[in-house]
Each structure stands twice: as structure tokens, then as C-alpha cells.
Amino acid sequence: MQTKSILKAFKIVFSGIDNAGKTSYLIALKEKYGFLDKILNLKPTKFIEYSSWTLMGKYVLNFWDMGGQKEFREQYLENQLYFDDTDIVLYLIDIQDESSFEESLNYLFDVLNIYRKTNYKNEIIVCFHKYDPGHKDTKVFWERKKTLVENIIDANPDMKFQFFNTSCYNLYSLTNALSYVLKKQLKMGSLDRKLREFTKKISGDYAILFSSQGLIISDYFEIDISTYEINSVIFKKMNDDLAYFQKYLDGEMKNDEKTEVVDQYLTLVKNFSVESLIDDEKPENYFLSLRSLNKEENKALIQANLPTILKELKAIII
Numbered sequence: 001m002q003t004k005s006i007l008k009a010f011k012i013v014f015s016g017i018d019n020a021g022k023t024s025y026l027i028a029l030k031e032k033y034g035f036l037d038k039i040l041n042l043k044p045t046k047f048i049e050y051s052s053w054t055l056m057g058k059y060v061l062n063f064w065d066m067g068g069q070k071e072f073r074e075q076y077l078e079n080q081l082y083f084d085d086t087d088i089v090l091y092l093i094d095i096q097d098e099s100s101f102e103e104s105l106n107y108l109f110d111v112l113n114i115y116r117k118t119n120y121k122n123e124i125i126v127c128f129h130k131y132d133p134g135h136k137d138t139k140v141f142w143e144r145k146k147t148l149v150e151n152i153i154d155a156n157p158d159m160k161f162q163f164f165n166t167s168c169y170n171l172y173s174l175t176n177a178l179s180y181v182l183k184k185q186l187k188m189g190s191l192d193r194k195l196r197e198f199t200k201k202i203s204g205d206y207a208i209l210f211s212s213q214g215l216i217i218s219d220y221f222e223i224d225i226s227t228y229e230i231n232s233v234i235f236k237k238m239n240d241d242l243a244y245f246q247k248y249l250d251g252e253m254k255n256d257e258k259t260e261v262v263d264q265y266l267t268l269v270k271n272f273s274v275e276s277l278i279d280d281e282k283p284e285n286y287f288l289s290l291r292s293l294n295k296e297e298n299k300a301l302i303q304a305n306l307p308t309i310l311k312e313l314k315a316i317i318i
């Protein structure tokens, strides 16, 4: 019998000073709905909290939520071991709390000094967190972010960064920032190509393949999502999708497919499962999300091409 074995374990570090939102980020990412009470009543994390996920039956994601109080920070900085073998680091800065910026940047630069000595190779993911959609200070946040980015890059010209605006009120922003490096590491080039082909075939705007946890394994965008208007409509849709995935997995939603017409668009979310090759392991769930203009001919194209793309995705994933 063929068995899958673990291909790789990823060490994913959530770093930043206390109150930046690290524990909340992880809770929102994992629960996807009904988590607000939980994050509003959080106590500061004591030292490091570990949790893990398996992904696609062959990867393990080990999350290190590194409590950010000063005493813990000092302990981490004294011992490089805490940072060794990190695959992905997300550094959270609370964009709402300007008074924390100096302390937050100082700690970031200390952490970067350690990563200079370890074998960290990927981009450093900096999240301007609590960048809440619809917040009255969004313009102010934008200015603050600009200054912070300049500071970070100027002080660390030898390092690669990727910057994201994240918020627990925008689930897609959380999954997107984390998936950014992960997706590169998984080297899913063949999935990317299939999604691209499929999106073109159905005259779609985008197609995204999510894991059961809502991580983005592969995506293709035909449209430019960098403008705010497009961006906010799509984010809203993704947030709904992510909550729907979790409700479907929790048995609260029965339909494995959801079609909606939003403005002039037709959207579809489809759940499918891939049999596990490991004995007694349950099949794994995936979700394909797509959008096209709401036209009869596009509807027909989706109907005609959906079975094939699902078959092709399954064949690659297995």
C-alpha cells in the first residue's frame, strides 16, 4: 500500500511586542467565525504557545506564538535557539497604536539581527495589524505605514520584506499574508497553471484554491486587485467564503456548492475532497472559489469546465 509521509514541517513564528494582536490573528485564522468574544477577552500570552496544523496530508505547520511582554522578549533575544530553523516569520505591528511604534521597531530590529545569524532565507512578513476595514483612521494608517516601511527598509537594506495590512475583521487579509510565503514554499506551479488555464476558459476574474483551513494553496487573478474599490468587494466575498468553509466543515451548512450573484458578478464556491492515501485517514477538503461576469454564456462555461478542473486539481494534489 502506498502511504504519504510528511514532506516538510514548517516553523511559523508570530513575533511582535505584546498587544500587537498575534494570538488574536491565530485564533481568527483557525476559527473563522464567532471568535470575536474570544479575542476581546484575551490575556497576554505567557512565553510561547505552540499549535499545529497538517496541510494537504503531507505538510505540518508548527505555529510559535511568541508572547511579547518585555521579560519574554529579553529571554528570546538571549537565546538564538528560539529563532533557529524558522521557515516563516510574521512580525505584527499595531497600526492603531502610534505610541508603540518605537518599541515595536526596536524589537523588530533585534529580531532581525538574530535572523541575520540564523539560516532564515524567506522574506520577512511584516503585518500592519488592526488595519480594520472601514476604520475612521484608514488614511492616517496609510501615512503611518508609509513612514514605518521607509524606516524598516532604510535600516535593513540587506533583508527582504513583504508588507501586508491585516485585521481580524478581514479574514482574507490574515490568510493572504500567511499564505504568501507558504504558497511559494509549496511549489505548486502545476496548480497555478491549471487555475490560470481554467480562469481563462471560463472568462473568469479569479480562481482561488483554499485548503480546508482556508489557506491559499494556489490562486490566479485575471483582474488587478490593487485598487481599493475592487479590493474591498473581493475581500468581503472572501471573508464570507472563509466563514462558509468552516461552517460547512462544522456541519452547519449542508451544500457543498454555493452560487451567488453579487452586483454584476457571478460567484461560485465549491467544496471537493481528496481521498487520503493513508489508511483510516479521512478525505481532505478543499474549496475552489471563482468569479466571472454574470452572463448566461459564462454560466454555461463554468458548468462545462468545472468537473474537469476539479478532476485535474485532485490529480495534482493527491
Ligand SMILES: Nc1nc2c(ncn2[C@@H]2O[C@H](COP(=O)(O)OP(=O)(O)O)[C@@H](O)[C@H]2O)c(=O)[nH]1
Pocket: 016, 017, 018, 019, 020, 021, 022, 023, 024, 025, 039, 040, 041, 042, 043, 044, 045, 068, 129, 130, 131, 132, 166, 167, 168, 169
Ligand atoms: N481593532 C482590532 N483589535 C484587534 C485586532 N487583533 C487583535 N486585536 C485586539 O488587540 C488586543 C491584543 O491582542 P492579542 O492577540 O492578545 O495580542 P498579542 O499580545 O500580540 O498576542 C486584544 O484586545 C484584541 O482584541 C484587530 O485586527 N483589530
Ligand SMILES: [Mg+2]
Pocket: 022, 023, 024, 043, 044, 045, 065, 067, 068
Ligand atoms: Mg498573545
